[in-house]
Amino acid sequence: MNWENYTSLPEIFQNQRIFDGCGISGFLNIDGKRESGKKVRDMLCILHDRENGLGAGYAGYGIYPDYKDYYAFHFLFDDEKSKENVLSHLEKMGYIILSEAIPTKIVPNLDNPPIIWRVFYEPKKLKNTSDDEQIISLVMNINANFDGAFVMSSGKNMGVFKGNGWSHEIADYYKIEDYKAYMWLAHSRFPTNTPGWWGGAHPFNLLGTSVVHNGEITSYGTNKRYLESFGYKCTLFTDTEVIAYLFDLLVRRHKLPISIASLALAPPLFNDIERMSSDFKITLKNIRATYRSAMLNGPFSIVVGQNSPKPTMIGLSDRKKLRPLVAAISNDENCIYLSSEEASFQRLMLNEEFKNEFKEIWHPKSGTAIIARLGDGLIRKGLEKPLEKIKLSIVGG
Amino acid sequence: MTENITKEKKRINNNNNPITINCAPNGDPLDYRVLNEEIHQSLNSGYNKIILNNVCGQRFIGASLQGDLEIEINGVPGNDLGIFMDGPKITVNGSCEDQAGNTMNDGTIIIHGDGGDVIGLSARGGKIYIKKNVGYRVGIHIKEYERKYPVIIIGGTARDFLGEYMAGGLVVVLGLKFLPNGKIIENDMSICGNELGTGIHRGKIILRTEEDLEPKLGVGAKLFTPDEIELKQIEIYLKEYCRIFNIPYELITQKPFKGVIPISKRPFAGSYCGQLI
Numbered sequence: 203m204n205w206e207n208y209t210s211l212p213e214i215f216q217n218q219r220i221f222d223g224c225g226i227s228g229f230l231n232i233d234g235k236r237e238s239g240k241k242v243r244d245m246l247c248i249l250h251d252r253e254n255g256l257g258a259g260y261a262g263y264g265i266y267p268d269y270k271d272y273y274a275f276h277f278l279f280d281d282e283k284s285k286e287n288v289l290s291h292l293e294k295m296g297y298i299i300l301s302e303a304i305p306t307k308i309v310p311n312l313d314n315p316p317i318i319w320r321v322f323y324e325p326k327k328l329k330n331t332s333d334d335e336q337i338i339s340l341v342m343n344i345n346a347n348f349d350g351a352f353v354m355s356s357g358k359n360m361g362v363f364k365g366n367g368w369s370h371e372i373a374d375y376y377k378i379e380d381y382k383a384y385m386w387l388a389h390s391r392f393p394t395n396t397p398g399w400w401g402g403a404h405p406f407n408l409l410g411t412s413v414v415h416n417g418e419i420t421s422y423g424t425n426k427r428y429l430e431s432f433g434y435k436c437t438l439f440t441d442t443e444v445i446a447y448l449f450d451l452l453v454r455r456h457k458l459p460i461s462i463a464s465l466a467l468a469p470p471l472f473n474d475i476e477r478m479s480s481d482f483k484i485t486l487k488n489i490r491a492t493y494r495s496a497m498l499n500g501p502f503s504i505v506v507g508q509n510s511p512k513p514t515m516i517g518l519s520d521r522k523k524l525r526p527l528v529a530a531i532s533n534d535e536n537c538i539y540l541s542s543e544e545a546s547f548q549r550l551m552l553n554e555e556f557k558n559e560f561k562e563i564w565h566p567k568s569g570t571a572i573i574a575r576l577g578d579g580l581i582r583k584g585l586e587k588p589l590e591k592i593k594l595s596i597v598g599g
Numbered sequence: 600m601t602e603n604i605t606k607e608k609k610r611i612n613n614n615n616n617p618i619t620i621n622c623a624p625n626g627d628p629l630d631y632r633v634l635n636e637e638i639h640q641s642l643n644s645g646y647n648k649i650i651l652n653n654v655c656g657q658r659f660i661g662a663s664l665q666g667d668l669e670i671e672i673n674g675v676p677g678n679d680l681g682i683f684m685d686g687p688k689i690t691v692n693g694s695c696e697d698q699a700g701n702t703m704n705d706g707t708i709i710i711h712g713d714g715g716d717v718i719g720l721s722a723r724g725g726k727i728y729i730k731k732n733v734g735y736r737v738g739i740h741i742k743e744y745e746r747k748y749p750v751i752i753i754g755g756t757a758r759d760f761l762g763e764y765m766a767g768g769l770v771v772v773l774g775l776k777f778l779p780n781g782k783i784i785e786n787d788m789s790i791c792g793n794e795l796g797t798g799i800h801r802g803k804i805i806l807r808t809e810e811d812l813e814p815k816l817g818v819g820a821k822l823f824t825p826d827e828i829e830l831k832q833i834e835i836y837l838k839e840y841c842r843i844f845n846i847p848y849e850l851i852t853q854k855p856f857k858g859v860i861p862i863s864k865r866p867f868a869g870s871y872c873g874q875l876i
Contacts, residue, residue, distance in 0.1 A: 248628060248656055251677070474793070477814060523716060523735040523759065526697060543696055544715075545656020548675040552626050552653060563694070565713070565734050568759065585788075 223394075223525065224404075224416040225249030225369075227541040228387040228505040230515040230574045235536070236264050239378035242386035244553070245539070245546035246369050249390060252416075252542060256398025257391030258372040259364025261405040261412040262383030263513055266359050272299050272322040273337050276354040276361050278400055279317040284350030289321070291348070295340060296325035309367075309375050316400065318376075320361070334409055334454065341408065342435045345401075352401045357410035357509055364389075364403040372403075384576065385515055387507045389414035396440045406438070406446040410509030413449065415442040416542055417502030417525045428495035448496050449506055460508075460516055461582060461592055464571035466493035468521050470588045481596055482589050503527040505540050513576040515540070517584065523568035529584060530563040538574035617648035622674065623655055631657040631677065642668065656696070661689050678715075681708050684725070697734070700727045703749075709843055714753070722749040722768070726836070730844050731755040731777060735792070736763055743767025743802060752840045759792030762859065763817070767802040769833060773851060774807050783846060785854070796820035796859040800866055804859040805833060812857055819866035825858045 227245040231237065239260060246258070266274055275292075279285040292298055299322040306318055325336040341353045355362035360383075363376035369390035373379070389404035395418055396402060405412040419425065419441035426436045426444055432455075434447040445467075452463040466489050475486045490497070501524030506516040517540040519527045530539040530547050537559075539547060547563055550556040566572045566584025573582040582591070618641050622629050629637075634657045641649055647668050651660070654674030661670055661681040668687040672680075680699040681689050684706045694712035700719045708727045716734035719727050724747040732755035739760065741749045749768035754775050762770045776786040790808040797817020805825060806812065812822055825833075841848045 251631065251656075251658055526716065543656055543677070544675045544694060545677060545696070548655045549628065552623050552628070552655060563713075565715070565732075565758075568735065 223252055223542075224392050225252035225390040225542045226388070226404075226414045226416050226503065226505050226527075227539075227546050228385070228414065228507065228515060228517075229537055229539045230385040230507075230513070230576065232536050232538070232574065232576060232579050234264070234384045234576055236382035236384050237386075239373065239381050239383070239386060241550065242388045243370070243373045243378055244549050245541055246388040246390055247373070248545050248549040249541070249543055250369065252392060253369060253390035254392045255368040255371075256393050257364070257366050257389075257400075257403035258369035259362060259389050259403045259405050259414075260373065260376070260378050261355070261360065261362045261387040261407065261414075261507055262378075262381050263357075263360040263385035263410075263507055263509055264383045265361055265381045266322070269299065269322045270359040272324050273333075273356055273358055274361055275321040275323055275356055276304065276363070277317075277319040277321070278352040278354060279319060280350035282317070284348065285317055285319060288344055288348055288351045291344070292321060292323060292340075295336070296323055298323055304363075305377055305380070306375050307377055309371050311371075312367075312375070315375075316365075337409060338450075339433075342433075342437075345437050346435050354401075355405075355407035355412065357407060357412070360407075360410060360412070360507075360509055362405050362407045362412060364400070364405065366398050366400050366403060385507055385513055387412055387414050387505055387515075389416075393440075394418050399439075401438055402440045404442055405507075406440075406443045408446050408450050409454070410507075411446050411449045411454070412507045413442055413446040413504055415445060415502055415504045417504075417520065418500050419444060419498055419502060420500030421498055424495050425498065445498065445502075445504055445506070448498075449508070452493070452496065453508065454510070459592075460514060460573055461571060462489065464516065464518050464573075465489050465588060466496050467498045468518060468569040468571075469493075469497060470569065471521065474588075478588075481594055484596060485589060485594055501525050503542065512578070515574045517566060517572040518570075519566065519568050521569035527566055528563065529566050529572050530560050531580060532559050533561045535561065535579065538572075538580055540572070616646075617650050617669075617671075618646040619650045619652060621652050622657060623653035628653070628655040629657065631659055635659060635662065638664075638670070661687060681706065684708075694731075700725065700751075703727075704747075711844070713755075716758075719749065719751045722751075723747055724749050726839075727751045728840050728843060729753050729755075732788075733757050736760040738762045738765060738768070738770040738804070740764040740766060741768040741770070741802065750836050752836060754840075754844060754846070756786050756788045757791045760794045760797060760817070761791045762796045762799055762802070762804045763794065764798040764800075765796060765802045765804070766800055769802060769836070770804045771833060771837070772804075772806045772808075774854070775846070775850075783850060791815065793817075796861075798867070799859065799861045801861060806857050806859070807851065807854050808857060809855060812859070816859070819862055820859050821862045823858045823860055825856050829858070830856065 301321045304318040404414045422441040452458045503519040503525035508514045572584030650671045652673045656677040658677035663683040664687045665685040670689045672691045682701040685704040686706045688707040690709045697715035702721045703725045706725045710729040713731045714729040714733040718737045722741045735758045752771045774786045774790045794817040795815045
C-alpha cells in the first residue's frame with residue numbers, strides 16, 4: 203500500500219501482467235433509505251479470495267444530502283503544490299462552495315498517505331455548454347494535464363473512495379462506515395493485465411456514473427478509439443474506464459434507455475437475432491450496426507451506478523457468462539443486491555439483523571441487464587429475452 | 600486461531616457420532632485454509648461424518664478427500680466444492696457456487712438448492728445431484744473410462760453450453776420447478792440454453808422436455824430419441840435422485856425424454872492434422 207506517488211502510474215509497473223479475478227458487490231434501497239457502508243463492506247470483504255490487496259474501492263450515492271445540488275469532487279493529490287494548482291484552476295472556472303480534507307484513518311502499513319480532498323463545486327453558467335459538459339472537460343483536463351492530481355469522482359450527492367490496498371484496509375482508511383448511502387457499489391481488485399495503483403482502483407466514475415468491473419475488456423482498443431472521437435480521454439491504464447465513459451455517452455448524451463444501452467454493450471449473437479420476430483430483428487440489427495464500436499468483448503461482469511435522471515443500479519455480465527454475477531431481493535422487496543458470489547448474501551445472514559433478509563436469490567442471464575431504480579423498484583430481473591417488455595415503435599424499416 | 604476453535608468442539612472419539620464445526624465463530628467466517636485444516640484434523644482423530652454450520656463462501660471444501668466419509672454443509676460453500684474428491688459424500692442444505700465437483704474421481708455431491716456455473720468440470724466419476732437450477736457450462740468435459748462413469752442430474756433447468764466438450768458420462772436435466780410450499784410443477788423456463796453439447800465426442804445428455812432443441816444444438820451434437828433400453832439404463836440414477844429429493848418417480852415419466860449425442864464416433868477427426876494423431 204506504500205507509494206511515492208498516488209496519482210500516476212510508476213514506470214516500473216507499466217508493462218506488468220497478473221491474472222485472476224476481482225470481487226464486486228452492491229445494493230440499492232428502492233425507498234431511498236440510507237444505510238451505513240458497513241453492510242457493503244461485509245458483502246465485499248467476504249470475497250477476499252478474489253482480491254490480492256492491489257486495489258479496492260467504494261462508491262456511495264446519497265452521502266452528501268446537504269450539498270446535493272453541487273458537484274462533489276473527490277481528489278487524490280501527491281502534494282500541497284498540486285492541490286493548490288487544481289484549486290486555483292477550479293476557482294477560475296466556477297465557484298467552490300466548500301473545500302476540505304476527506305477524513306481518513308491512518309492504517310498501519312501506509313507511511314506517507316496521499317492528500318485526500320473534496321470540493322463541492324458549481325461551474326459558471328455558460329451559454330453553449332451545459333454544466334455536465336463543463337465538469338467532464340474539467341475532469342479530463344485535470345487527469346491528463348495536472349501533475350500530482352487525480353479526480354476520483356465528480357458526481358452530485360455521491361462519492362468514490364478508493365486506493366491501493368485490501369478491501370478492509372481501504373474501508374478503514376476512508377471510514378466507510380461513517381457514510382450513509384441509499385446505493386453502494388464496492389470492488390476488490392485482483393489486477394489483470396494492468397498493474398494496481400491508486401487511480402486504477404475501481405469504482406471508475408464520471409459525473410454520476412460509477413462502474414465496478416470483474417474481468418477484462420479485450421475490445422478496449424476499439425472502444426477507446428470510439429470514445430476518443432467523442433472527446434473522452436482514456437488516461438487511466440485500465441480497461442474499465444471505457445465502460446464508465448460508454449455509459450455516460452449512451453445514456454446521458456445519446457439518451458438511450460438503460461435496457462437498450464445494455465443491449466448495445468452486450469448484444470445478442472447474430473444467430474439468435476435471426477430467429478427472432480421481424481421487428482426485434484430490425485431493432486437489434488440497428489443497435490448492433492450503430493454501436494458496433496461500443497460493443498464490449500471479453501469476459502466481464504459489471505455493476506454500474508447512475509444518479510440521473512433517477513438513481514439506478516445496473517448489473518450486466520458478458521454474453522458467454524465468463525464471470526459470475528448473482529442477484530438477490532430482500533423480503534420487503536425494498537433492497538436489491540448484486541454480488542460476484544452468493545457468499546456475500548450468506549455473510550449478511552450471519553448477522554442477526556439480516557437473518558431472514560432474502561426473499562429470492564437468482565442468477566441473471568448472461569448479456570442480460572438487471573436494472574433497479576430508486577422509487578420504481580426492480581425494473582428488469584436479468585432473466586428476460588432481449589427487448590422483452592420494451593415498447594417498440596419502428597419508424598421506416 | 601485454530602486452537603481456540605478446537606477447544607469449542609466436543610471431542611468424542613466415537614466414529615458413529617458426527618462432529619460439528621462452526622465455520623463462523625463469533626459471526627466471523629473462517630478462512631478456507633483454516634476450515635480445511637479443521638476438517639483434516641477431525642478426520643485424523645477418527646470422525647467420519649462432519650457437519651459444517653454457517654459455511655460462508657469457503658472454497659475447496661472436501662478437496663482431495665478419499666474414502667467412506669460424509670460432510671453435511673449448512674450455508675453456502677464456495678467455489679471448487681469437492682475438488683479432486685475420491686469417494687466421500689457431500690450434502691449441501693442450500694445452494695453451492697461455481698465448479699462444484701471439479702475433476703472429481705468418485706463420490707457423491709448432493710445440492711438441495713441451485714448450482715452455480717461449471718458444475719462437474721472435468722469430472723471423471725461420481726455423482727452430482729442438484730435439486731434446482733444450474734448455470735452455464737455444466738458438465739463441461741466430463742469423461743468416462745471403463746467402470747468410471749460420472750453422472751450429473753439437474754432437477755430444474757440449465758443455461759448455455761450444457762455438456763460442452765463432453766467426453767463421456769451422463770447429464771440429465773428434468774425441467775421441474777420446486778415451489779416454496781413443497782409442490783413440484785413443470786418449469787416455465789427453457790430446459791437449457793444455446794450451444795447444447797457443443798464439442799461433445801462421447802457420452803450423452805438426456806433432457807425431459809417437449810421443446811424443439813434443434814436450434815440450440817452446438818457443434819458436433821445431434822438429437823436422438825432414447826429407447827426403452829437406454830431409459831432403463833438411466834432409471835437407476837433417476838430413482839436414486841427422486842428418493843434423495845423426495846420427488847415422486849411417476850412425475851418424471853410424465854413427459855418424454857430427448858437425448859443429445861455426438862454426430863459420429865469421432866466428430867472432430869477432420870479438425871486435426873492427420874499426421875499428429
